[in-house]
Amino acid sequence: MNALSSKLDLEEYLHVLSGYFARKKPLFIEGDSKIHYKFIKELMHITDIKASPEVANLDVPLAHLSKQGVLKIYEIYTFVQIINYFTYLKKILVEDRLGEWMRKIEIPDEIAEICQYFNEKGELKSTIDDTFLSIEQALSRIKEETAQALRRIMSNTKLSLYLVDRQVHYINNQEALLLRGGFNHVIKGSVLGRSSSGFFYIFPDAIASLKSKESALIDRKEELIYTYTKKISTIFSKYVKFLSFVNREFDRFDAYYARVMLAKEKDLEFVLAKKTNTITLHKFSHPALKDPKPISIDFSKHVLMITGVNAGGKTMFLKSILSAAFLSKYLLPMKIDANHSEIGAFKEINAILDDPQNVKNDISTFAGRMGEFSKLFSKKDTLVGIDEIELGTDADEAASLFKVIIENLIKKDIKIIITTHHKRLASLLATHESVQLLAAIYDEKNQRPTYEFINGTIGKSYAFETALRYKIPPAIIQEARTIYGEDKEKLNELIQKNIDLELQMRAQSRELDEKLKDVQKLKSALQDEKERSQREFENSTLKMQKSFNKAIQEAKEAIKSKDVKEGHRFLNKAHEFKKAAKNVTLSQKSEDLKIGDRVKYGNSKGVIQSIKKDIAMIDCDGITMRVPLVSLRRSGNPPTKPSRVMITKPRSNSGVTLDLHGLRADEAIEKLDKFLSDALINGFDEVLVYHGIGTGKLAYAVKNFLSTYPSLVSFGDAPAKMGGYGATLIRL
Structure with a gap:
């Protein structure tokens, strides 16, 4: 493990982590990693827990106790420190899994009494x-x-x-x-x-x-x-199994606590390694880098081949993927977007990064590499990283050799990450279904690497450009290009065009994402405005109903009255309430609007698509809304006219249909709402919705939604020939 962490530049990170441990221990936590992960996640949400005390290893004292030996006073006090810490934890951790764990640690009365013998300095109390x-x-x-x-x-x-x-x-x-x-x-x-x-x-x-x-x-x-140490050691010997247990549990809790403290201090997250062969990293930063550029990669195939410019970050990209797998394997926190990342659980992680040449042992670079590759054929469930795969021999020969080696390692289900400057091996493996290509990007305008990568293509080495950057005379570079060959240069140009196209698509994608965010904000604002107007409409209706009820009540009182004058007074009062109710109605009367008018709804502007009774369908920036007609006001400013997909009436008499099979209830209702709005705009009188029978949940959700939907004449099960119970016929 030390050799691997050194190769992956994780030594400083692990040194920092070791400072949080109460005593030296292995990184690996024995037991089910899923359970460990749940405990760690719980501990992340608990604040102000006192740090575990720094204590010595107790393997030797436990061995002495098993043989009825006498412990030294400081060894006894180490056990006391651990037991006192668990006594403290049992008071602090009382809920969920942690609380359940603490309740299982039952401290014997004799042991608890011994803990009272000592002061905080580890001395016996006088x-x-x-x-x-x-x-x-x-x-x-x-x-x-x-x-x-x-x-x-x-x-x-x-x-x-x-x-x-x-x-x-x-x-x-x-x-x-x-x-x-x-x-x-x-x-x-x-x-x-x-x-x-x-x-x-x-x-x-x-x-x-x-x-x-x-x-x-x-x-x-x-x-x-000494008399007391003999007495205490005799008691401890009776409880040696308990002391062994509590010693292990202390190491376990300490392993959790150290990881959590590091994660909180450095703002890191945990990713549980899963039984999968996929590595998906989102915004991962290697711990050794200062102000790193986070990487994201979906490495789902067996082989990831990274090509492109020298000093473009290929090696660090390789180390980052291996490091993420290493940190996940040992449940160590990392800088990553854990919600969008997934890392497989590998039995072994192997890094072939260094030049294995050794003069003393008479091993050449290539021979050393072959020795390392030969070991891989006996491995299973392994993640391997290989830097500069053709190192030490002719690139063309190596390309043919490594093509065959890699194809055979793929059959053994070994996951491999490769970096290379040479395009021949990449070309030989480019069409293999288990090989994924990744190219380092070079900024030709500014003549420097960008430390970014493009998926699915082969990268240029940019040897000539790099030489020019470091002041090699242009005439020499031009001569080299001539020797390199026109065909190969054309291949480089083709690769560059592919890279430029990918970069252009990325830029367009980012632009579309920004526009989509704006549309989502507008949709949210319109939804809020719709709900506000609906509340105002309901409140006005409620006031009107109260006024009518009051008028009716006053009229009844007038009829019951035997006094004529009193009766007239009550009738006049009833007429006043009726007039007030009429005023409420008039205040809700809409403007004289028609289809095609530009209107304002709250802070949004749109165009009336259809009007049916007191409900209008309006189009606001491509979003169709069904709103009360009284809530609209005429607008003189034209709205924006984004493109919009409309429903067209079919030629047959079967009507307009919508298929909701396979959707969740919330997805189906959202789609149905949009479908009905478009149907109303286009003036359709009858539509058919297919939802299937299944468990009946989807059919129930559809009919429950339709029961409160305005502007419907009726709805019910479709005729047998049109779907029967698996479809609903809606009349608008």
Whole structure:
């Protein structure tokens, strides 16, 4: 793996990733990658999780426990750190798969109690034992007495002439004073060493007794600690299977956590490797590149052959595809549009990129390459990248040889990416159904590579253009062109024309995409306006109904009244409400509009195509809309006239038909709505819609839509000869 990551320029990326791990571990996560992927995706949505503690490998301590051995105090504390971290995670992660996982980790009470023995420094707490507490207190007193004794010594006026400084120095964990020569007349002590300036580090005899007591107490403390390590190790031995389990689970969670932290910090995404032979990358950027130009490729065939200009990015394109497969294989985050990308799961990834020539082993470039190719015939489910495939031998001979080799590797279902400068091999394999061509683009006007690629064609090497760019005299280049041959130059011209045509089509495609976006925005705006007008119309209708109901109620009260004057008053009031209702109706009255008039509907302008009762069909920039006639206002400005496909009435008497077979319900309803609008515009009285019987969902959706559709006379099952239950006859 190290050799492959080096070839793919992923070493720095992996070094950064390793900084997130709590301890060194393999990249591969054992188990089902789909399950790992789901855990990682869940973890991506959780914030503020405390980082896992940095801990040592516990394989050796676990082996000791299995043999009833006694662990060192720091080894015990490493287990304690892991268990404490899971105790913390069990409180934080309580939902979904992560919560379910944490609930499966049940910490035994004896183990949990041991975790309470330690402080955050990894030391046993003095409160766990009375003897331990008394030793700690005695050591504290001795340290204070030692400090006071040293202060008294340094305050001696006779000694002050010999003191270099008034600091207490620690030499081999012993307190010492830094003195000048001749000190032995004023202080007794042991020389522990000399400074770089020639001064003496002196351990005073006056504190020797205190240090002796301290040493004895420390020995007692170490004995007590050893007693506890034996006790704890005995308990741990009972739970060695649990400790092995929790140790593995810690590595598993740490592997997830490191990947997620890297992804969040660098704004990366994950792509789960699937059981497919396809590699589809969308906006992938290689981690080693600074300000990279993202690549996109749909590599669905067995062989991808990349040709074209030198220094045009062919090798990095090859490395990028292999790197994406590598990162996906090990569930590592990458810079990519994951929603539009798909990467196959390959058992092995092989990169043949370097010159294998080795003088010591007497291996030539070509011989080394043949050795690497020979290994491929024993491989299965492998992705291979080969840079400069003809390296080390005659290009024409190599083209014939590699054609046969590649065709046989295709039969073994091996996926291959190839870069080459030579067109002969590309020409030999161009018509093979399993070979995909990709050409690096060169900007002839500015005389530089663009680091972009065109799918489905062979690229020029641009050797003459590159030489001219690097100041080779034009006369020499012209002579070289003559030697190269007129036929070959014509082939280059043909290739260039093909490339230019592809670039032109790309530009047109981008322009059409922009226009399509504008149409979609207009359609959305018109839909919003339609809904707003519909709400206004419904509100006006509701007000009118309320006014009528109120007028009727007042009239009833007038009839019931025995008082004639009171009756007249109620009748007058009823007439007032009726007049108000009439005003509402008049306010909704439309202008005197007819077919062909230019009208304004909200912020949109269009032309009236048809009018039926109080509903008008208008054409707004190629989009047909059915709107209330009262919502239209006359417009003096002509609308745009985009091309539009209209329904034409058939010659037979079978009527206009629409086939919805194979469509989803939402797709079918959208198509049916457009169909009926066009039918109304063209004045058709009867149309036939085929939807089939099947599960009945599509037929139900159609009839449910028609039940609320205005401007329909009737609809129902078609006669048997016209489709029966599998079709609906609609009368407009």
